[in-house]
Amino acid sequence: MTATASTEGSGPAARHATAAACRPPAIVSPAIQVAGLRKKFGSAMAVEDVSFTVSYGRITGFLGPNGAGKTTTLRMILGLIRADAGTAVVAGQPYAKLQSPARSVGALLEAAAHPGRTGRDHLRVIAAAAGLSGHHADPLLDRVGLAPACRQRVGRYSLGMRQRLGLAAALLGDPGILILDEPANGLDPEGIRWLRDLLRTLAAQGRAVLVSSHILAEVAQTADDIVVISRGRTVAQAPLGDLLAARPGATLEDIYLELTATAAGAP
C-alpha cells in the first residue's frame, strides 16, 4: 500500500521521465516487466517470446491480432497461467508473491460475475476476500456509473454494465497498476469516452495502466506507449509519439497493420 502510494506520488514526474533521461535511472523501476515469456498449450504455441515493460504514470496500449497471445500474456503476468519460460514481474515481484495483490494490481480480464448476485454483493465478496472494507463498494459503483443498478442481479446487466462492474472490482484496492483486457468491450460511445477519461485520470495520478484493445483509433487517443505482439512475439514497443514520428503521414492503424502483416509473412 505504502509502496504504491509513494510511487503514485512521483507519477507526474514519471510521465516526463523520458525527457530527463540523463537523470540517474534508479528512481523509477518499471511497474511491469515481462521478459521472454513463452507458453504452449498442448502442441499449440500460444506465446513464443514476449518481452516489454510498462511504466508508472503512463498508459500502455497492448495490441495484436486475435490469437496473437495477448490474453495468455496478461494471464501469465497475473500468475493465472504458468509460463513455460521467461519471467513476469509486477510491482517488483512475481504476482503470486505479492503480499496483498488487490492493493498492488487491479485486473479486468473478462467481465466475470455470478449472474445471481447483485453488483454490490459482487464487490462486497471481492472486498472481503482482499481484506478491504465493504464501504468502498458504494462510492466505486457510483464512480463507474452503476449506482442505480447496484441492487440488480448481474444476470440482468448488459455487457457494458458488466465491464463497468469489472472496472470497479479492479479499482477496489486502489492499486498502482492496472491491467485491463479489452475494457471497452460492450461500452457505448458515452462509455468509451468515460473510460478514456478514467484511464487518463488514473495514469495522471501516477498509476501504470496496461490496456489491450482492438480499437486503434481509441488507443491512438489514449495511449502513451504501444506494445504490439503478433504470432506470440513482441514486434514493437515504443512511445506512440516515436512510432508516429518515424512514419510521417501514417496512422497508428497503418503502422499496426504493417507490423502484424510483416510478422505474419516472416518465416
Next chain:
Amino acid sequence: MTRLIRAEALRLTTTRAYWLLAIGAAALIASGVAATAAATSFTPGLSPARSVLSLAQLAQTVALIAGVLSVTGEFRYKTITPAVLITPRRAPLLAAKLITLAAAGLAFGLASTATASAITLPLLAARHIPAGLTGSGVAAIIVGGGIATALSAALGIGVGAIIRNQVGAIVAVLALLYVAEPLLGFIPHLGAAIQQYGLGGLAAATTRTIGFPASEHLLGQPVAALVLAGYATAAMLAGATLLKRRDIVT
C-alpha cells in the same frame, strides 16, 4: 484466512441456489418423514424410527451438491479468475470453502435430522409403533446427521475442484449415489463392500440409519465417519493440488 472465510460466507448467502437447496431439502425431509411415519407399515426386524429417519440422508446429498456447486460455480461463471487474483496461492481459497461449507453443513445436518426426529417419534408413538430407539440412540442419529452432512460438503468441494465442470460433477455424484451404488449393492460379495464403503452406506452408518438396499453389513458409526472423512480429505487434497497446478484460462 478470516477474510477468506468472510468472503466465502458472503458467496454462500448472496446467491439463491444454496437457500433453495436448503429449503427444498428441509421441506422434502420433513414431509417425507411425516408421511412415512404416519402411514407406512414397517419391515419386521428393522427399527421403524431408523427406517423413517434414513430419509434425512437427503441432507448429505444436498450438502455434497452444495460443495460441488461452490467450486464448479466459480469455473462456470468464470469468477475463479477474480478469486485467484486475490488469493494467488489458491489452496487457501479451497480451505476457506471447506471451513465455511462444513460449518453450514454441520448446522444444517443437525437441524434437519433433529427436526426429522421430532416429527417421526411422536407420529410413531401415536400409532403405538415402538420406535426401537433409546434416547441416546436418537442423539447418535442427530449428531451423526451433523457430522455426515459436514463431511459430505467437504467431499463435494474436493470433487468439484477435481472435475470443475458443473453439470459433469453433479451428474457424476448423483449417478454414483443413486444409480451405481444401489445397483452394485445387490451383487453378491461385492455388494457387501459397496454397502459398507460406498457413499450411501457410509452416510447410513454415520447417521445410524438404514442404507439402500437395507444392509446388515454397515460399518460402526465412528468407523464410518472416519472413512467418510478419509474420502473427503483425499478429494480435498487432490482438488487443491490440481487447482494449484492447472492454468486458469477463463
